[in-house]
Amino acid sequence: MAETRRKAILISPESCIGCRGCQTACKAWNQLPGQKTGDPANFQNPPDLAPTAFNLIRYIEMPGDAGQLRWLFVSRRCMHCGDAGCMKICTAPGALSRTKEGAVVYDQDKCIGCKLCSASCPFDVPRFDGRDKVVKCHQCHDRTAEGFLPACAKTCPTGAIRFGDRGELIATAKKAGYEKLYGETDLEGLGTLYAFRETPKTYGMIENPAVPESVVFWHRVLKPLSVIGTGAAVALSLIHYIAVPPKRDEEVKRDD
Amino acid sequence: MTDGMIRKAGVFEIVNHWAMSITFLVLGATGFGFLFHMEKMNVIFGDFNRMRTVHNWFGVAFSVLVLFKIVLYLPHVLSFDGDDVRWLLQGGGYLSKNAVVPPQGKLNAGQKLFAAVIIVAGVAMAASGFIIWLMPGVKRWLLLSQLAHNVSFDLLVFAIPIHIYLASLASPGSARIMLSGTVPLAWARKRHAKWVAALESKAAVE
Ligand code: SF4
Ligand code: SF4
Numbered sequence: 001m002a003e004t005r006r007k008a009i010l011i012s013p014e015s016c017i018g019c020r021g022c023q024t025a026c027k028a029w030n031q032l033p034g035q036k037t038g039d040p041a042n043f044q045n046p047p048d049l050a051p052t053a054f055n056l057i058r059y060i061e062m063p064g065d066a067g068q069l070r071w072l073f074v075s076r077r078c079m080h081c082g083d084a085g086c087m088k089i090c091t092a093p094g095a096l097s098r099t100k101e102g103a104v105v106y107d108q109d110k111c112i113g114c115k116l117c118s119a120s121c122p123f124d125v126p127r128f129d130g131r132d133k134v135v136k137c138h139q140c141h142d143r144t145a146e147g148f149l150p151a152c153a154k155t156c157p158t159g160a161i162r163f164g165d166r167g168e169l170i171a172t173a174k175k176a177g178y179e180k181l182y183g184e185t186d187l188e189g190l191g192t193l194y195a196f197r198e199t200p201k202t203y204g205m206i207e208n209p210a211v212p213e214s215v216v217f218w219h220r221v222l223k224p225l226s227v228i229g230t231g232a233a234v235a236l237s238l239i240h241y242i243a244v245p246p247k248r249d250e251e252v253k254r255d256d
Numbered sequence: 257m258t259d260g261m262i263r264k265a266g267v268f269e270i271v272n273h274w275a276m277s278i279t280f281l282v283l284g285a286t287g288f289g290f291l292f293h294m295e296k297m298n299v300i301f302g303d304f305n306r307m308r309t310v311h312n313w314f315g316v317a318f319s320v321l322v323l324f325k326i327v328l329y330l331p332h333v334l335s336f337d338g339d340d341v342r343w344l345l346q347g348g349g350y351l352s353k354n355a356v357v358p359p360q361g362k363l364n365a366g367q368k369l370f371a372a373v374i375i376v377a378g379v380a381m382a383a384s385g386f387i388i389w390l391m392p393g394v395k396r397w398l399l400l401s402q403l404a405h406n407v408s409f410d411l412l413v414f415a416i417p418i419h420i421y422l423a424s425l426a427s428p429g430s431a432r433i434m435l436s437g438t439v440p441l442a443w444a445r446k447r448h449a450k451w452v453a454a455l456e457s458k459a460a461v462e
Contacts, residue, residue, distance in 0.1 A: 110303075
């Protein structure tokens with residue numbers, strides 16, 4: 001991946017006011033219908049990512065200073081991982097691919113709906129529509145390719161969601177006093193970065209995200225072994241045939 | 257018992273064998289297609305969606321054939337004995353021209369081992385395949401099934417070419433077991449002494 005071109009989204013929960021303009025803009029651009037969700041326990045709605053919700057503001061309530069309520073707003077969406085578990089496990093060529101900006105995008109015509117990507121994603125992102133085809137945030141690649149901002153970043157009134165050159169975003173955040181961004185190095189760098197003041201856990205994010213071990217083992221060992229194994233079986237058979245030719249029937253009879 | 261031909265495999269066993277070999281070829285080829293994103297497969301199947309449908313339904317056929325395989329061969333696998341262990345330790349006599357191996361039953365130890373591989377890998381393949389297909393909701397199960405499906409795949413793509421070789425080129429006269437089902441008595445006595453002896457003593461009693 002050409003690091004110089006790689007784009008990213010930088011999310012700063014401390015600047016987010018929870019207006020959910022991004023959720024609405026995402027729906028508008030991607031022409032996603034609303035979703036009936038019942039009585040939400042808090043303001044978070046829908047409760048989780050959905051086939052009709054690629055981007056979601058999570059509302060986290062916790063005790064704050066002097067007995068006050070502390071309210072955090074954290075955007076959740078596809079992280080556009082540098083080392084993407086979804087792409088690694090995908091069975092259909094072209095169903096998931098990476099744009100030159102570094103976004104992980106999908107092609108529903110190519111997707112065969114096996115849903116393995118949902119198991120291999122460390123962030124539980126891929127969702128499936130009515131036809132069992134993958135859907136998720138695609139970093140508005142259809143907008144960014146034309147030089148426009150992703151719908152969410154375009155709409156955000158506070159700068160809590162920013163889109164730009166990945167390297168520059170990191171540099172700006174560092175200047176603003178963030179020592180290390182979430183996603184700066186995890187999984188060969190995430191395409192969705194977070195500027196956290198406290199531990200990722202406070203913001204409901206997993207520490208040290210990783211592609212599941214079984215998927216890594218499959219990719220590194222089992223997959224090449226299938227070819228090596230077949231080749232070895234054929235080669236061993238040939239070598240054996242030459243080295244220890246079969247006993248012919250006369251010999252069998254002579255032994256009797 | 258006259259020195260003629262002796263029936264080693266029944267019609268059902270033979271049909272099951274060839275039906276399974278067809279499903280294996282289709283499932284193996286499409287399996288490699290998914291594993292390595294072989295877009296050339298589209299020449300045959302049109303696209304990966306259709307290839308998936310073919311893979312799944314051949315998988316159903318394969319699963320049924322595995323069940324028959326269990327009924328047909330599990331008793332043989334379970335009859336694995338000391339002679340079989342010694343047979344395997346000697347490489348079944350395949351490692352030198354003059355080897356003399358312990359007497360064998362209707363299936364030799366290698367065939368029992370292969371039947372066991374087919375049963376174990378076949379059941380793992382079928383179960384994990386159905387989980388991936390029909391209940392992809394639970395991620396832990398999905399990952400476990402993906403792993404089991406691929407471990408079994410590796411086992412089968414290694415074991416089956418060896419099976420084909422051992423049952424054809426390496427052992428002249430074997431292939432006819434899965435064609436006509438019968439073998440010459442002398443041939444059977446040489447390779448499956450315990451089986452022939454048991455049959456003969458049974459015939460003597462009757
Ligand atoms: S967050 Fe999940 S869906 Fe998005 S790129 Fe990473 S592995 Fe793929
Ligand atoms: S559901 Fe679609 S995108 Fe996901 S792994 Fe399967 S083919 Fe690939």
